[in-house]
Amino acid sequence: MRIRLAPALLILALPHVAEAQTRVSRSLPLNPDGGVRIHALVGTVTVRGWDRDSVTIRGSLGAGNRLHAGGGRAGVKMFVESENDLSPAASTLEIMVPARAKLWIKTATADVRVAGVTGSIDVYVISGAIDITGRAADINAEAIDGTILIRGTPGWLRAKSASGAVSFWGTSRDVTLSTVSGRIVVDGDANPRGVFERGRFESVTGDISFRGGIERGADLRFDTHAGAVDVTLPQRGADLEVTTISGTIQNGASPARPLAGRYGRGAELKTTVGDGGAGVSIRTFRGAINIRRAK
């Protein structure tokens, strides 16, 4: 009986759900490099950069939610207030901002997408996916158990998750990616002309995979406790310093063979691949290390 009633109850409830959604549309003036702060608890936040000096907010608010927005030409702030903070309804916001805006977004359980913003971007998500595309000057993206995907060529990039994966398709002069158990994937070939100059890639058990161009004089470090590390060096090579306490090293980038670890376990490898000139350090406790060289 309960099973038969359920679809009927759902059908009866649908109009109320539809009614409960409130459409929102608002515009605010903002300087081209003004600040935008967005605070939304649950749902989806999509931000796009455009070449106008204004901000527009469109979308639908969940039942009992209210949008507050205000500010001046130097900065605008908006937040979604929920009737019930313990169980907030999901809202969907689509926000257009000046491309050079300084963007700051904080959510609880919400997916955040940003595209076409060339200013600075800060995104904090507890649980949800972060997806940022473009040539932002700098990006700081943090999640607790959400995934992070960055596509583009930010000048400076910091991305951290705990259990979520962190992926970067592009290059940056200065990048730090960190997870606990999430996988780290860096595909610099997405931007064939770009190079990495300073890179830190760290996890506890998450696997780390890297391929991309490396600037002469660069300093790249890979550090994990138990994750596997797979690094594809560029054709021009690098100066390698590889250590694993109890893992293994597979070197397919040069004829050099790893030596047994100084402490009787694990392995070490110190060698110059190709022309060298760029420092690449890889360290694991027990994660397997695989080094390749691009063809």
Add this chain to the structure above:
Amino acid sequence: MSDNMMDDARLRALKAMADRLPREIEPPAEAWDAVRAQIERDGAAGRAPGDVAFWQRPGFLIAASLLLAAGSSTATFLALRDREARPGTVAQSAGPAPVAAAGTVSTLAQFSGKENDYLRRVNGLVAILESGNAALAPETILKVRESLAIIDAAILEARAALARDPANRELIEMLESTYEKKLDLLQRTTEMARS
């Protein structure tokens, strides 16, 4: 606040300049004359062979070396504190003071003091999270606990390896790095939960 990209660029520029310098240079011809004249002046002033200038005395040298070490540690601390600084931004003193600079200990015994500092900070942040002020969803708390358990397992594994091999610097650095990750996760979770 400094940032690493700038520091690295400066460092590379400095290294390039240093590389261009000649390995050694001959002192100017008149330098020896000046040295000789100074020795003769000292002799005329009746300074005994054992006499040395105040800046050459052992006490002064020890004090100077201590000052140098303290200065170096401070510089390392500041450099590490500012490591994650965004280009062109000013440091924010969020959260408790950082644990002493990494890379300054080389044995398990030396690391113990630092480890106590880590544990004290970890306990403080765990207490905040468990106090109920942190309004996190139960499923998020579960995820955070899972991540902390993964980190704790790594700490235990590294700790056990270090107990067998107490002078292994690589292990000490790895252990420090894992503690830093635990602190970072707790700090981020606490900060996110506050708002």
